[in-house]
Amino acid sequence: MVISVEEKADRMTAITIKGLAFDMLEHEAVGSGRVVDPWRARLTPCTCFTHDSDRYAWSEGVIGLISEKKTPQQFEDVCALGCIPSKAVTQKKFEKMKMAIVEARDNWKKNGGGVSGWWQSITDSFQKHGVEV
Numbered sequence: 001m002v003i004s005v006e007e008k009a010d011r012m013t014a015i016t017i018k019g020l021a022f023d024m025l026e027h028e029a030v031g032s033g034r035v036v037d038p039w040r041a042r043l044t045p046c047t048c049f050t051h052d053s054d055r056y057a058w059s060e061g062v063i064g065l066i067s068e069k070k071t072p073q074q075f076e077d078v079c080a081l082g083c084i085p086s087k088a089v090t091q092k093k094f095e096k097m098k099m100a101i102v103e104a105r106d107n108w109k110k111n112g113g114g115v116s117g118w119w120q121s122i123t124d125s126f127q128k129h130g131v132e133v
Contacts, residue, residue, distance in 0.1 A: 019058070020097070032065075032070060032071045033063065033065055033071070034063045035061060035074070036061060037060070037062075040061030041061030041078045042061075042077065044060045044061065048086065049090065049091045051094060051098070055083075056068070057075060059078050059079065061078075093131075096129060096130075096131055097131050100122075101122070101125070104121040105121070
């Protein structure tokens, strides 16, 4: 089966959005990215975007988003090779997911926390806000 360039781009964007959701959830849970492969993280450029006067990035070798404002040293170390601007659709998805994740976190705390409660709260909030991953 042969797919068009446009379809391939759509599939890659879908993969990026799913990865972005995972990275955002990690960032929300702990407040920064977790470098799991320092060598790989430093040898690949970051993908970056700006939201609410903060620059966020993700990179291979890192679980979670890196915030230039919250973790400037980590941002400088991991993104030393530079930042590739993310697609506009990615930033729009981030903004929608961010709203849903903040709401989910607040509901999760009200309901007593717990791992299964976290994932149920995320599921409910993503569905309510029409977030597709």
